[in-house]
Amino acid sequence: MHHRDRCRQPSGLTDMRRTQPNLPSLRTPQLLLRAALTALVLVVSAHRATADDMPRIVGKDGHFHLEVDGKPFFVLAAQMHNSSAFPSTLPVFWDTAARLHVNTVQAPVYWETFEPSPGHYDFSTADQLIDGARAHHVRLILLWFGTWKNGAGHYVPLWIKRSPQVYPRLESADHLPLDGMSPFGEQTLTRDKAAFKALMTHLREHDAERHTVIMVQVENEPGLLGTVRDHTATADRTFDAPVPTDVLNAIGPSRHGNWSEVFGSQAAEIFSAWAVSHYINQVAEAGRVVYSLPLYVNAWLHYRGLKDPGADFPSGGATYDMLNVWKSQSPAISIIGTDSYTNNLEQFHGGVLPYQREDNAPWLSESGITVPNARWTYDLMARGGIGASVFGVDDPDHDEAISAHGLDNTLLAPLIPTLVTAASNNNVAALLEERGRPSPTHIFGSWMVRAAFGASWGLPDPAEAPSDGQETGRALVARLDATHFLVAGTGARINFLSRNHDGGIHEVVRVEEGTYDAQGIWHVVRIWNGDETDYGMRLPEKTSIALRVEVLDISPSFLRHTMIP
Known part of the structure; x- marks a missing residue:
């Protein structure tokens, strides 16, 4: 029977009846040495395939990037709708992902179908997603829809939901059951840990050499809706007990006591952040111990005027004001990602920028599939993020947005190694159009680069x-060395303006249109001059262009010593 069509017990028992192969007799030192060397080669090869080249987050002090197969990687991702990971709907998604020219797709694994009965695991969804990603030559990020999905328990197995006496529900202040599981449900946690471990074990067995799966999301927008904190009996006792020392150390208050005494009006939300992050860390650690892929949690953001935890957004989720709690309680989580659904640059920065920290790499784990949102990929690339994703792409009403994002992905894909390396050294700027806002500029040493929108x-x-305007102009400018820059984008006019007004020669002397090949070698398509550069470099709308720009800086003193009398 094909492995897609079966469920598997978690015991890990193997069939002891399998026939053992005939082995050569190791009777001589030469054969012993040869066998030892062969074994060593196999061990080293396996280690390289599963450890050295494992997808990982590299960096420190706020400068991070993702490595896949030992090379810099930036996630250009498309995420399917929640209910699309089924054979009947996957073809539409794969077709859309191809039109988007992404290098990664995000797809859910549902706890309710993954463990249809206690201890029986069905790997068919994970396998068909891995097979599909390989067939379409893209990487895969799996989303574990376990205890939490959008602050609720939508994907918890029915056999758990039907036994609240064993798997307690979240309770309101009036002790009414809510649509969610208590973060203090020990049996629920035990089941979630075991299921997630089974999934990660399966990935190790079926994908360790290929690394089709490069990251896994643990739960989805976790937190509590309908209440600021859980009010089960266990939760109430814990809330009245002293705050753990590691929480005090993470947040900083010098006083001790129970949660209300220490945190006052914020006590319930901080308590929920501690409970949820502590729970999820145990799930993540259960999986990471068997297969150490980067793991992340995505946050339903506390921004755009949202005020009330438990009502406007999940209480205890990984919001910007709960990040210190989350970081102290979830060391098995590599990244806290951001789910941003806005077309406004100021709102976008208000939601995302707090997550760019010395201990967290920027990661736009979800955004809307709109034309203005194409700018967010540029922003994340410039600030050294690990990637950007658009959600719900397998919707029939997104043709214009799909074209815009597909244009960018086609443009950026061959530039990724160069841009990621430059961004890690703060040498990349995103110049983005925002309606009615001043033309953006960026200083690179003695040069100021300016992007104009709506220019003639x-x-x-x-x-x-x-x-x-339509807020679609976007450009990336990367400083490659003292005299060379890389420019990429659409719908903008780029000007290089010298900051030296000393009588020397400071000008753009060469503009090459082209791209990089797989070996990182720049190939010129044509050289721009005359009308194409007289008023700056125009990046037309609905066209993907990359330019390599060379500037010339000659000081007055050099000119005085070299000028012919």
Whole structure:
């Protein structure tokens, strides 16, 4: 029977009746040595396949990047709708992902179908996703829809939901059961840990050499809805007990006592953040111990005027003001990702920037599939993030957005190694259009780079983006060395302006249109000059262009010593 069509017991028992192969007799030192060397080679090869080249987050002090197969990688991802990981709907998704030209897809594994009965695991969804990703030559990020999905328990198996006396429900202040599981349910935690461990073990057995799966999300937008904190009997006793020392150390209050005494009006939300992050860390650790892929949690953000935890957003989730609690309680989680659904740059930065920390790599784990949101990939790339994703792409009403994101992914894919390396050294800037805002600029040493939107040939750069614009202009500028820059984008006019006004020669002397090949070698398609550079470098809309720009800096003193009398 094909492994897709069976469920497997968690015991790990093997069939002891399998026939053993005939082995050569090791009777001589030469044969012993040869066998030892062969074994060593196999061990080293296996180690290289599963350890040295394991996907991992590299960096420190706020400068991070993702490595896959030992090379810099930036996630250009498409995520399917929640209920699309089934054979009947996957073809539509794979077709859309191909149109988006992504290098990674995100897809859920549902606890309710993964463990249809206690201790029986069905790996068919994971296998069909891995097979599909390989067939379409993309990487895969699996999303574990376990105890939490959007602050609720939608994907908890029915056999758990039907036994609240064993697997306690979340309770309101009036002790009414809510749509969610108590983070103090020990039996629920035990089952979630075992299921997630089984999934990670399966990935190790079936994907350790290929690394099709590069990250796994643990739960989904976790936290509590309908209440600020759990009010089960266990939760109430714990809330009235002293706050653990590691929480005090993470947040910083010098006083001791129970949660209300230490944290006052914020006590319930901080208590929930501690309970949820502590729970999820145990799930993550159960999986990580068998297969150490990067693991992340995605956050339903506390932004855009959302105020009330438990109502406007899940209480105890990995919101910006709960990050210190989360980081102290979930060391098995590599990254806290951000789920941002806004087309406004200020709102986007308000939600995402707090997650760029010395202990957290920026990661746009979800965003809307809109044309303006194409700018967010540029922003994440420039600030040294590990990637950006768009959600719900297998929707029939996104043709324009799919074209815009597909254009960018086609442009950026061959530039990723260069851009990731430059971003790790703070040498990349994102210049983004925002309606009615001043033309963005960035300083690279003695040069200021400016992007103009709505500019016309023959006219000076407008001071700001047009108020009736579509907020689609976007460009990346990377400093490669002292005299060379990489420019990529669409819908913008890029100007290099010298900051030296000393009578020397400071000008753009060469602009090459081209791209990098798989070996990182730049290939020129054509050289720009004349009309293409007289008023800056115009990156047309609905066209993907990469330019390599060379500037010339000659000081006045050098000119004085070399000028012919």
